[in-house]
Amino acid sequence: MTPSATGGAAAKGRSRRNFAGSRPVMDDVARLAGVSKQTVSRVLNEHPSVRPETRETVLAAMRTLGYRPSRSARSLASGRTRMLGVISFDAARYGPASILTAINTAAQEAGYLVSSIALDTAERQTVVEAVDRLSAEGADGVIAIAPQLWVGHALADTRLDTPLVVLENGFDTETEQVTGDSRTGARKATEHLLGLGHETVRHIAGPSGWTSADHRLESWRSTLEAAGAPVPEPLFGDWSADSGYHLGRRLARRSDVTAVFVSNDQMALGVLHALHEAGRSVPGDISVVGYDDIPEAAHLLPPLTTVRTDFAEIGTRALRLLLSRIDDSADAPGPDSLVPVDLVVRASSGPAPQR
Incomplete structure (x- = not known):
């Protein structure tokens, strides 16, 4: 029996009911397709040595039988679990x-x-x-x-x-x-605020020991130092909007604060809330830059300047x-x-x- 003839038989001459009572296995596919079990295994693992017409015959037999290879069958055939x-x-x-x-x-x-x-x-x-x-x-x-x-x-x-x-x-x-690239992101955020004429930039960092938070903190500091700007003490949040809000209330009481770089957008959201509550205009009194570009960032009031991470x-x-x-x-x-x-x-x- 040729592969093409087998393909026709698989498509028309047999049905799933021929194998009722048990779940079809690889041996059933091989029998219906007129090929060896090894060939079926090669088709499952997309082996390049299988001819296109043989591959189609085997796939047609699988469709006819409703055969779905189990993960264990693939593992035995390829040495991988996928x-x-x-x-x-x-x-x-x-x-x-x-x-x-x-x-x-x-x-x-x-x-x-x-x-x-x-x-x-x-x-x-x-x-x-x-x-x-x-x-x-x-x-x-x-x-x-x-x-x-x-x-x-x-x-x-x-x-x-x-x-x-x-x-x-x-x-x-x-x-x-x-x-x-957290270091580059923090540098861009800090340089942006300095470029707008702010004497320095305050920073609300993420928790110490988090790699991205540490890198942003280090880059913010080194960017201020390279520009000859004062380096104020950073504040540390826990990534949440609540922590940004409480730290933002502290900054809102400081008349010398004109720019804040916040290590993520959730904390920046809390900062915006605190500044609004304190009657501090953003960006008229204080500019705020966040990090991540969460989907809501463009819809905050005002829309948030932020560093986009893909x-x-x-x-x-x-x-x-x-x-x-x-x-x-x-x-x-x-x-x-x-x-x-x-x-x-x-x-x-x-x-x-x-x-």
């Missing part, structure tokens, strides 16, 4: 949530399932248990959205034996990393990098770990007030 692990921390925040969505989308397009573990704490034992679970599930590779420096160190201690890509961290020069690009780039390491591509390009950022100028920043 499953990736993702460990995330503080996953409810806009940035990590956007990255995770992009990873899931890109993984699905590449034919992978994603097993995601969201951790509430960054304790070493919790991280180790998450890695052990993903290893037990047979993850082909792992992406860790690890914004805190100590999380990176905990990951390093696990000695994971599958490819690992870490996001928003900088704990280890040997580990593949992808992150937004979280979708971070997630997609991380997924591509991980797959290249899983495939062990000798000619795969090295990771471009810094994803560029852009300053989006809106109405919340303006010239320094005349004294």
